[in-house]
Amino acid sequence: MHNDSAPVPTPVSAGLRSIPRDQHSISRRQISQNALRVLYRLHEAGHEAYLVGGAVRDVLVGLTPKDFDVATDATPEQVKALFRNCRLIGRRFRLAHVVFGREIIEVATFRANVDDGSGDREVHDGGRLLRDNVYGTIEDDAVRRDFTANALYYAIADFSVRDYVGGFEDVQNRVMRLIGDPDTRYREDPVRMLRAVRLAAKLDFAIEPGTAEPIPRLAHLLSEAAPARLFEECLKLFLSGHAVASFEGLERHGLLSALFPESAAALASNRSGALRAMVVAGLASTDARVAAGEPVSPAFLFATLLWPAFCRVWMKLQAEGVQPVEAQRRAADRVTLHQVTTVALPRRFSLPMQEIWLLQARFPLRQRKRVTRTLSHPRFRAAFDFLVLRQNASNAHAADVAFWEEAQRDPDNAIALYPGEHEDGDDERAPRRRRRRRRTQSSAG
Structure with a gap:
């Protein structure tokens, strides 16, 4: 292992596209009240605050999100200072969890791609990212996310959607596309291959050909993932209501x-x-x-x-x-x-x-x-x-x-x-060893 910088994903040339409120379907009524509290408090404290990732994507395709994640330029420590109900978690990715009873709003600080020595990043020799706590700008953060559909930011400041990687168009076209070079991104985290299949199944998206091509070649890299993590991924694949589509996707892409x-x-x-x-x-x-x-x-x-x-x-x-x-x-x-x-x-x-x-x-x-x-x-x-x-x-x-x-x-x-087999047959039990015997004499002591 070594601590130099991770491979930088291929730059995405889309540039910033800001979609104003009247051109997208996201409404604050579709966002958790607790997530809105977090967004507004961060904004009022002078920080950038965005709803990001799956919640934005799901609302845009007409689904009801289960989780609401927030991205900000505030550090985890700054977030903790704003919320008494906040705890900091994680080593691989340092995060702030703001707890509202059973609901947890996850707040992540913008992360950068290049480690200038000020942060904390660790990369395995094969390219697998073990730890990534190098902070940056929203542009940096967008490019380092996994799929374009997951890199959309809903701004609480003006209710626009900010898109740096072409994700808004991909969501409209129902396409799962990796940000950056697919081989590099899968080697950073092989579980991304399962995420591609799972999200495509959940959203009824097609996996973009360039994103799909390396999966059969790199499927063996899943052996490097922790078995406990793969168990959790299997539960997500098969217990989220899209098990058949997930199974067919695993077959199709050589992951089964x-x-x-x-x-x-x-x-x-x-x-x-x-x-x-x-x-x-x-x-x-x-x-x-x-x-x-x-x-x-x-x-x-x-x-x-x-x-x-x-x-x-x-x-x-x-x-x-x-x-x-x-x-x-x-x-x-x-x-x-x-x-x-x-x-x-x-x-x-x-x-x-x-x-x-x-x-x-x-x-x-x-x-x-x-x-x-x-x-x-x-x-x-x-x-x-x-x-x-x-x-x-x-x-x-x-x-x-x-x-x-x-x-x-x-x-x-x-x-x-329904008369059937009444004799002892291929029962899965072994023959009983315990048998009652009538003894004519008491056993000797």
């Missing part, structure tokens, strides 16, 4: 194999496309739940995304002579162990994910005691929903779905209506 290598390999080898159909159906269900305001468990999400990998390893182990029950367990452990080296799936999600998989083996078994035990399992409902999802890959599960739908209403009637 970087995030989920074993699932990508399994999908590529599944000629019928049944596994992919199941994954897409699961993601569509996730999108529907998000749209309806219903919760989605990350455990169920990852059970869906990693099911192709699990199936492939399970089949391989059985082909090697491992008994089906044991093969299931080994496959679940192996897929989880391999995946967490890329995406840090916490145990609170990986363990229920495995239970969802292993419970699938119980569904063909209709012995009365097994049915009762399965219905009482804390993961039954999620596992049953997963069984329903599997019908997208195979119609062979229709009878099991019908049985367990009835069993939830009336187990005895289900057993009478």
